Amino acid sequence: MFTLQTIRKDFPALAQKVYGKPLIYFDNAATTQKPTPVIAIVNEMNSLTNGNIHRAFHYLGNICTERYEEARETVRAFLNAPITEEIIFTSGTTAAINTVAFSFGERFVRANDEIVLTEAEHHSNIVPWQMLCNRKGAILKVLPINDDGSLSVKKLHQYLSKKTKLLCITQASNVLGVINPIKDIVAIAHAYGVPVLVDGAQGAAHGGIDIQDTHCDFYVFSGHKIYGPTGTGVLYGKQKLLNEMPPYQSGGEMIASVTFEQTTYAGLPLKFEAGTPNFTGVCGLKKAIDYVQELGWAHIKEQEEKLVCHAMQRLQEIDGLHIYGTTTPKTSLVSFNIDGIHPTDAAQLLDKMGIAARSGHLCADPLMHRFNVQGMLRFSFSFYNTTEEIDTAVDALKKIKQLLH
Amino acid sequence: MQIADLAQQIIDEFALFPDWMDKYEHLIELGKSLPPFDEKNKTEPHLIQGCQSRVWLNAAYEDGKIMFTADSDAIITKGIVSLLVRVFSGQPPQAIIDANLDFIEQIGLKENLSPTRSNGLLAMVKQMKMYALVFLNKQP
DSSP states (O other): OOOHHHHHHTOGGGGOEETTEEOEEOBTTTOOOOOHHHHHHHHHHHHTOOOOTTTOOSHHHHHHHHHHHHHHHHHHHHHTOSOGGGEEEESSHHHHHHHHHHHHHHHHOOTTOEEEEETTOOGGGTHHHHHHHHHHTOEEEEEOBOTTSOBOGGGHHHHOOTTEEEEEEESBOTTTOBBOOHHHHHHHHHHTTOOEEEEOTTTGGGTOOOHHHHOOSEEEEEGGGGTSOTTOEEEEEOHHHHHHSOOSSOSSSSEEEEOSSOEEEOOTTGGGOOSSOOHHHHHHHHHHHHHHHHHOHHHHHHHHHHHHHHHHHHHTTSTTEEEEOOSSSBOSEEEEEETTBOHHHHHHHHHHTTEEOEEESTTOHHHHHHTTOSOEEEEEOOTTOOHHHHHHHHHHHHHHHHHHO | OOHHHHHHHHHHHHHTOOSHHHHHHHHHHHHHTSOOOOGGGOSGGGBOTTOSSOEEEEEEEETTEEEEEEEESSHHHHHHHHHHHHHHTTBOHHHHHHOOOHHHHHTTOHHHHSTTSTTSHHHHHHHHHHHHHHHHHHOO
16 A cells, blocks of 8 residues: 555655755646656666667667567557557657657648647647648637636637648646546547647646547657656657658668668658667656556545645635636646736745745746736646645745735 | 945845845845836836846946846846846946856855846846947947
8 A cells, every 4th residue: 555655755856855945846747756666777777778779689789679669568558559659759748749740740731721729738739830830831720718727619619620630739738737628629620530639748647548538649748747757758649640641850760771862761650769769768757657557546636636626725825816727627736826926936935945836937828828927836746745745835825925025 | 336345245235134034035125125117118128038027127328337227027036136236237338247246146045046047147147248248339
């Protein structure tokens, strides 16, 4: 049986002090801390088991190749994807979205075609599509959200048409925490023949997705946001689409044969994994997925729900505090502002008190405009956080409010 | 007074507050007492890029000296701005260009006010030195 104490011991970073105060880490939506099995495998591979994958006949290269491909199978099972070759390793969510924006764009997007996004996307799921539209003369359409952060799914009908080439939507907002009804959204899009890319950057660590249940066409996430190493990420894509898309980056590993006249490309998944991939990190990502699955999504969700409910309740004790994203279901984060207090002032003072919170535009400028604010403060929790930490942070905010007024 | 003396004055002032909270309180007070910034100058060209909070900076050249005025919508940032205005405003361009900013680290808020932090300190200093360069080159 796991207890909060034993779980916290698995994360060495949580035991440290900052400015002489016990660290309270509330920036899990930006990056999560790593458990010991992840740290151990990365250390072991950096110090001993290091050989380049997919090319060497030697002992080390073979072990690394086996582990890397085992990791691919772990990710496939995690997402319940039908085919292992549909799992592409990337350096993160951003790289995965850029891969689709380029390759899918090259193959399928022409002038006057449309790409549909929502207002709740973070910059990584906006800018690559903007660039694609600029390249191709295509049009970006943005589905607005409601005041409580939810999407009006029915409104989608007004945004989809024969011209729509792709719908790109976040599984959960990194600002509002709001979880979108992906299965319903995919069903509507597919009725228009529109494929759907789901940005799982904020979804993967809270249960991932079931590809065969939701039928989404692309799913992307970052390893470092699900307790794995930085510089790792995943692009899931339907085999049929991936096969039709040209490679994004080129180089070693993604080729079948090369002459100076012509190169033929490797099949999936290597076609999209040019160069030596971050195999050490990917093996760490496997350990991270193993870790959360062993902990169990039911346990994780229960703990994270408890934390976010406790935070929403306690934060309301503070006069003039406004929470953004009040609809449910939501992930374990809460973004807010306090009247008369600039979020960066509060974040700097919280930092001094050992509390790592996020402030600013939260990589989602359009949402800041939507709510007419310069920035927000965000607490994002993980299953390893405690309600006592939240109490400490709320007390800290009360003190800060006094100081700044 | 020269930049180095003004900086030393600030270091001595902050040394009176041993506790970090009191240092911040002082910084906040300094921010609040910053001379008012002309609202009509709160425009895009006066906005400093690279700060999480909005910082406006304006400069005028009078008798071989640069007079800075500034403002921010965040109060701690405004406190930092007030320190920079205090040491730089009324100084000749060359002195501003040559100035080092060790004093910021020496006031005992190094963790929060070091230029590598995302508080925009570096961007503010850069912008002030840019003004100094421009005015220096405009000199007959």
